[in-house]
Amino acid sequence: MNRATTQLDATSPSIEVRDLRHVYKGGHVALDGVNLTCGTGVYGLLGPNGAGKSTLMRILCTLIRPTEGYVELCGYDVTRQHREVRRLIGYLPQDFGGWRSHRVIEVVDTLAQLSGLFGRKARRARVEQVIEQVGLADAAYRKVKQLSGGMVRRLGVAQALVHEPRVLVVDEPTVGLDPEERIRFRKLMEEIGRDRTILLSTHIVADLGAACREISILDTGRTVFSGSPAELFRSSVGAVFELITSPEMADKTEQNHEVVSRISTGDQVTLRAIASEDGLPPGATRVDETTLEESYMAFMSARGRASVARQDGELIDEPSVMELEELKIKEAVS
Ligand SMILES: Nc1ncnc2c1ncn2[C@@H]1O[C@H](COP(=O)(O)OP(=O)(O)OP(=O)(O)O)[C@@H](O)[C@H]1O
Numbered sequence: 001m002n003r004a005t006t007q008l009d010a011t012s013p014s015i016e017v018r019d020l021r022h023v024y025k026g027g028h029v030a031l032d033g034v035n036l037t038c039g040t041g042v043y044g045l046l047g048p049n050g051a052g053k054s055t056l057m058r059i060l061c062t063l064i065r066p067t068e069g070y071v072e073l074c075g076y077d078v079t080r081q082h083r084e085v086r087r088l089i090g091y092l093p094q095d096f097g098g099w100r101s102h103r104v105i106e107v108v109d110t111l112a113q114l115s116g117l118f119g120r121k122a123r124r125a126r127v128e129q130v131i132e133q134v135g136l137a138d139a140a141y142r143k144v145k146q147l148s149g150g151m152v153r154r155l156g157v158a159q160a161l162v163h164e165p166r167v168l169v170v171d172e173p174t175v176g177l178d179p180e181e182r183i184r185f186r187k188l189m190e191e192i193g194r195d196r197t198i199l200l201s202t203h204i205v206a207d208l209g210a211a212c213r214e215i216s217i218l219d220t221g222r223t224v225f226s227g228s229p230a231e232l233f234r235s236s237v238g239a240v241f242e243l244i245t246s247p248e249m250a251d252k253t254e255q256n257h258e259v260v261s262r263i264s265t266g267d268q269v270t271l272r273a274i275a276s277e278d279g280l281p282p283g284a285t286r287v288d289e290t291t292l293e294e295s296y297m298a299f300m301s302a303r304g305r306a307s308v309a310r311q312d313g314e315l316i317d318e319p320s321v322m323e324l325e326e327l328k329i330k331e332a333v334s
């Protein structure tokens with residue numbers, strides 16, 4: 001079948017990852033057995049530190065060449081059809097924040113040019129539209145260094161969206177944002193995700209929001225869960241308990257159980273925690289309805305390694321890793 005036809009077929013997946021493996025130079029195995037299929041909508045990518053989320057995202061964005069496996073974006077092979085993939089993808093990296101001395105509008109306009117929007121008038125209109133869409137119209141002429149953290153993340157979304165990509169990849173977009181900015185971000189993702197694919201990685205599980213269609217959990221480089229939020233909820237039925245007790249007893253319980261939340265009211269503490277194999281502490285009751293975060297914690301706890309950060313050695317620079325903008329600059333001048 002013609003590739004272009006595949007790309008236009010609304011029912012075919014936008015992202016298809018099969019048996020992906022990536023070994024960094026120096027021998028560190030970052031991914032080993034990743035499978036993922038995404039259609040239209042918001043897809044959440046969860047997993048502890050070092051699980052391989054950013055590595056997977058960089059592979060999707062053509063920034064790293066995978067060691068083994070098959071990765072397709074809208075019908076294009078990410079290792080062999082870079083240019084097509086780069087046209088169709090927008091990327092907000094985990095550490096977006098460069099371009100500090102440039103004005104918001106300059107950043108978006110430059111990246112729009114790099115993404116192939118050449119007609120000056122039409123480009124300008126699109127740049128203004130996307131700046132408005134992310135709520136930065138009033139800050140369009142401010143320098144990046146004068147923006148708040150939340151505004152920088154929104155600028156990151158604007159640059160990733162300016163060429164109207166079919167697929168948007170956002171890596172940890174809500175880290176360091178205040179609750180208001182997080183809600184605003186969630187709404188923006190819901191709106192954008194209506195007619196395209198968004199793959200969003202986060203440690204703040206609640207930020208996936210109600211619009212999240214499917215969740216994939218990575219753990220030490222492997223896909224360990226793929227399913228709807230409802231399926232993740234189902235997997236944790238009976239795994240979370242609530243205990244209302246004294247501060248002293250609460251401290252004791254925290255030593256033996258993984259606590260998800262602790263709320264103090266007067267001289268009482270309400271704990272919500274993951275039940276261990278030994279059952280519930282005295283006085284605790286099982287929770288009927290868990291939050292998505294609690295379900296995730298329970299799932300990881302059942303795997304025996306909830307929220308354990310990997311203690312890896314030093315990062316080894318991967319010479320082939322370049323930001324998408326740099327690659328686009330290289331392509332534009334070549
Ligand atoms: N350039 C590199 N060279 C060698 N190892 C690397 C490199 N980049 C990442 N790694 C290792 O690969 C593994 C996966 O890293 P990655 O950044 O993809 O994880 P992550 O899930 O995004 O983590 P986080 O939640 O902390 O952002 C980690 O063990 C990390 O130390």
Ligand SMILES: [Mg+2]
Nearest residue numbers: 053054094171
């Ligand atoms: Mg990461």
